[in-house]
Amino acid sequence: MLSYQHAYHAGNLADVHKHAALAHVCDYLTRKDKPLSYIETHAGRGLYDLRSPEASRTGEAEQGILRAAPWFPDDHPYSRARARIAQTHGPDAYPGSPLIARTLLREMDSLHLAELHPQEHAALRSALRAPNVHVHHQDGFALAQSLCPPTPRRGLMLVDPSWEMKEDYASVPKFLQQIHAKWNVGVLILWYPILSDATHRPMTRALAGAFPEGLMHEVAFPPARKGHRMTGSGLFAVNPPWGLAEALARLSDRFAAL
Numbered sequence: 001m002l003s004y005q006h007a008y009h010a011g012n013l014a015d016v017h018k019h020a021a022l023a024h025v026c027d028y029l030t031r032k033d034k035p036l037s038y039i040e041t042h043a044g045r046g047l048y049d050l051r052s053p054e055a056s057r058t059g060e061a062e063q064g065i066l067r068a069a070p071w072f073p074d075d076h077p078y079s080r081a082r083a084r085i086a087q088t089h090g091p092d093a094y095p096g097s098p099l100i101a102r103t104l105l106r107e108m109d110s111l112h113l114a115e116l117h118p119q120e121h122a123a124l125r126s127a128l129r130a131p132n133v134h135v136h137h138q139d140g141f142a143l144a145q146s147l148c149p150p151t152p153r154r155g156l157m158l159v160d161p162s163w164e165m166k167e168d169y170a171s172v173p174k175f176l177q178q179i180h181a182k183w184n185v186g187v188l189i190l191w192y193p194i195l196s197d198a199t200h201r202p203m204t205r206a207l208a209g210a211f212p213e214g215l216m217h218e219v220a221f222p223p224a225r226k227g228h229r230m231t232g233s234g235l236f237a238v239n240p241p242w243g244l245a246e247a248l249a250r251l252s253d254r255f256a257a258l
Helices: 013-029 053-058 065-071 077-089 097-104 118-127 140-147 167-182 201-210 244-256
Strands: 037-040 047-049 093-095 110-114 133-136 155-159 187-195 215-220 230-238
Touching: 013 065, 013 077, 013 097, 013 155, 013 187, 013 215, 013 230, 013 244, 037 097, 037 140, 065 077, 065 244, 077 093, 077 097, 093 097, 097 110, 097 118, 097 155, 110 140, 118 133, 140 155, 140 167, 155 167, 167 187, 167 201, 187 201, 201 215, 201 230, 215 244
Parallel strands: 037 110, 037 155, 110 133, 155 187
Antiparallel strands: 047 093, 187 230, 215 230
8 A cells, every 4th residue: 555656647637637627726716805724635745746756767757748738828727837846846847736725725725735655745845845735644535534624714725646546436435425425525536547457447336426517528549558457547535626627528529639
């Protein structure tokens, strides 16, 4: 469970899908002058180097954000977040989801980030030092249960496990139902991989049954390399905010052209 390190996959096409959606939701929620809570269950290290040995080894960023960056105009919140981070950390820096959220959210907003891997947790603490950012060396599912409903009650939770634990596919729908029961106004976003053996299908059927008003969005893309099992990326949103479905539909057109 603690072996996964996202540095090998940072900036891949799944990140593009997930982070573009996250940036849209953060931008939308901050249009109202009221504080909000952001909770992330599996945060990673927050900041990645696309020229690192890990990223160079897989080449996934080359096929991902380095190819897809022109899809997003300069005023898109995903582009704005990346530009601000590049100014601070250099052109090869790529933000993970916690740093995208921190960049687009405000000082009055509260961020709770969970990361259990010791080295990733230490890097996350180093990358996100701010009074309103709380980095927890804790199981993310347990942290979310303990925090909900958060203060402030407005807000967003990103659930993004590594999916190395096969049990997650069965337990995540129940987890989201429990969180929603505690925090019925929260926007809950789940990311999941689409693998060649369709492991995710029973989970997405359970999610659709539990949340008939939820928003499911999936995109397909070529495998990163020969034998790679991931052939797409999925998102499921509970309480999806206005405009998210349309933003994801535009993104579908981009992925379809790959």
